[in-house]
Amino acid sequence: MSQPTSLFLAGDDHAVLMLHGLSSSPLELRFLARYLNAEGFTTCAPVLPGYSAGSEEAAMEAWLDAAVREYDALAARFAHVSICGLSIGAALALALAHRRPAARSLVLLSLTLSYDGWAIPWYRFLLSWAYFTPLRKRWRYREEAPFGLRNEALRAKIARAMQRSDFSEVGPSTISLPALHEASRLAASVRTQVRDIKTDCLIVHAIDDETSSPRNARFVAANIGAAFLRTIWLDDSYHMITSDNEREIVARETALFLRESEVAHGGDDSGKQPVVSKALARRLRQLAALGKERV
């Protein structure tokens, strides 16, 4: 069994801490990390003990502490640190942003606060009860097709990789019950904290997400306290938006958002792109008017 390894790509003084999904590995963020690095960002996708694949399950407080340690290590070296999370990693990113409000921006990809997508059977709630039975140690939740992928060629490739290894580009092949239990505890605590988070936030979610329904993203978009919030909906992807058909869009918009957030808070206008397009100016005015109405 191979162990996952951390990913660190050095760039400028804006570092992005990337948190992968539950019991998974930094592999699933590799494309995004490389793209962001090519755009100049420093990217760091760490392996968190107790959370990543191949390590003994730990309580969600331990996940959060490990993430905070990684964040502090980056914050000591770089001027800006943003947090990016995929799936349960996005819930972890929210918890981390609550613990460290100084984070520059927050990117939530396929945020999962509850497993309620269309591929999740209605009797899944039994799984949270199974945690309190002897099944806890033995039974493991097995990842099945479509593996969060709409792209069928990629799905076939992943299905082969899943048989060979414990984790792949799109996540683990199995998840243990304690890990799922801790993830639901994390999600429950994040739901209560969302209102207090003021960090700039980008939410990217697929409307056909088979693991977490768009309600998760809507909940955060409606409740988060951030002034600069952008929501992007995708319709040609499933859950693993960093590997699926629209991964280029996800990467591009993430890079754009991180730069905009950095410029908006940097104080100097030198990096700011002037608005030349009349249609964009009109749209921005509309959005500003909408924002005023909401307040």
Added chain:
Amino acid sequence: MPGTAFCIAAALVEYFCGLAPALAVMLLGLGIADYLFVPPYAAITVFNSADLVLLISYPLVTLLVIVLIERLRRSQFRAELIASVAQSRYEMLLRHDNERLLARRAVDETHRLLRHLSHHHRTFIFIQALERDALQQVDDVRTPGLLPRLPNEIAPGPRFADVDTEDIQRLSKALWPGSHRVRMKGADGASRLTECMCERFTTHAGEFLVLRIGD
């Protein structure tokens, strides 16, 4: 029909709360209607034709209404999601459009700068880059006439040496687009005041001010 009020209640609950609460209301309503509004009243031990009529007609009508509303609600949810996809795509498109326009403007300006330099190549005095690292970038782009590593982001032109050093000092600190008067050495060595023109160019490598001798 004894179940009408409960049918309406179930339809309203379905519209506002969803399928599961509506089904609960329907079943509850069936029991209450049968108990209170079907003769004999307030007795559950008797089962006659009136009960049978309620048992068939009420669930039939209510289920039909609930299921249709549920289907409409689902397609409404779907349509809202697709609309939000369209909206985020439109916003992405507008942002890309803005970038494209900026790039085109920068390219146009670069062409104008190049034309300007080649047209006035005998008369221009110096080029000033307004951003600190602009000259470094120009080094990659290879705009003709610019040399890297000069003080104050200034690259000299062919007539640079003829201009009085005091004027160079003054202009390098405060240069703006428009006309300037500069003391310049003539062919005979005597200096005289000359009208000069300064123009501004916003290229993709940064902003530049070009000073040249006026026509």
